[in-house]
Amino acid sequence: MRALHIITGLGAGGAEQQLSTLLRRLPVECDVITLTNPGPVADRLRADGVRVGDLRMAGNRDLAALPRLARAIRAGRYDVVHTHLYRACVYGRIAARMAGVRAVVATEHSLGEDRIEGRPITAPTRALYLATERLGDATVAVSTAVADRLRRWGVPKDRVHLVPNGIEADRYRFDARARRTVRARLGVSPETVVIGGLGRLVPGKRFDVLIRAIAQLPDAVLVVAGSGPERDRLTRLAAHLGVAGRVRLLGDRPGDEVPALLAAFDVFVSPSQEETFGLAVLEALASGLPVLHTTCPALDELPADHAPGARRVGGGMPELTDALRARVADGPVRLPQPRAVRHYDIGRAADRLAEIYERATGTAVATAGGTR
Numbered sequence: 001m002r003a004l005h006i007i008t009g010l011g012a013g014g015a016e017q018q019l020s021t022l023l024r025r026l027p028v029e030c031d032v033i034t035l036t037n038p039g040p041v042a043d044r045l046r047a048d049g050v051r052v053g054d055l056r057m058a059g060n061r062d063l064a065a066l067p068r069l070a071r072a073i074r075a076g077r078y079d080v081v082h083t084h085l086y087r088a089c090v091y092g093r094i095a096a097r098m099a100g101v102r103a104v105v106a107t108e109h110s111l112g113e114d115r116i117e118g119r120p121i122t123a124p125t126r127a128l129y130l131a132t133e134r135l136g137d138a139t140v141a142v143s144t145a146v147a148d149r150l151r152r153w154g155v156p157k158d159r160v161h162l163v164p165n166g167i168e169a170d171r172y173r174f175d176a177r178a179r180r181t182v183r184a185r186l187g188v189s190p191e192t193v194v195i196g197g198l199g200r201l202v203p204g205k206r207f208d209v210l211i212r213a214i215a216q217l218p219d220a221v222l223v224v225a226g227s228g229p230e231r232d233r234l235t236r237l238a239a240h241l242g243v244a245g246r247v248r249l250l251g252d253r254p255g256d257e258v259p260a261l262l263a264a265f266d267v268f269v270s271p272s273q274e275e276t277f278g279l280a281v282l283e284a285l286a287s288g289l290p291v292l293h294t295t296c297p298a299l300d301e302l303p304a305d306h307a308p309g310a311r312r313v314g315g316g317m318p319e320l321t322d323a324l325r326a327r328v329a330d331g332p333v334r335l336p337q338p339r340a341v342r343h344y345d346i347g348r349a350a351d352r353l354a355e356i357y358e359r360a361t362g363t364a365v366a367t368a369g370g371t372r
Contacts, residue, residue, distance in 0.1 A: 167286060293311075
């Protein structure tokens, strides 16, 4: 079986990293086309032997991209087209049907209460999404929260399939040597408390709240990996609060650098008030870090004892500051990987998607041991 994955971009975001991880385990021959921005994840995919094409869309309304995409799909003779993120789902579903593909599957990574793929949800946005959703055979939700939103939007229940994101737990196990190396590169002493975060520098991630909290913790350093339009504002905020020397905004980091970066942290914080899954929280837990989070659907769907190192905090700066102060006072600790990490193994996600492909195409997926 041959599958083509179409995604809006291949920067260092959660959906993009998840696609790269998934393709290492999915028992299907896969190619990838990005509509725009073939960033660091494209390099990682190519290093794994995946063919990656760039459609070079000029913008959201570049309708000339449709026939180009349909031609690429037709030339690849794919059995399945699998789309990821809003713009790719809209264009990819239409192009796949133009090309006469047997099965069209979409994964919804980014549907929040009022935003999708970072853009506000308007009536036209929702209408276009629903109109093109009908062109597919199945829509995959990465969490129960996303599945519930899809159903509330009017997507038929039998078309919505829950396939939670997954991680490769062994890649994130704590490495003391990596900790020393990364801290030396960052200019951080072995005794300094490092509070860390991962994510796009956009308003919804609320890293400004984390910078304000750091201003109340004079012995701690904040390290955030990620890029985005908020970078300049966050830099100015750190300077205004007098903590510029204790805040490191690293920009995007390749996925293979994230485990080492997590090893350098002492506490992980996710201050975002809305997430569709919470993959970074799971990665931090896999590294043995204590975690403070405002929201994490992945953990909400499990019993509390599956992630004893994670603590939910309110969205306000005072509560976050108090929680961080208490965490720092307890001293550094590395925890065993919790049950939540094993629950979200990437192999489960790959197997579940293979089943969806089989159902949509009526063809068994070949595996290393034969057929499923």
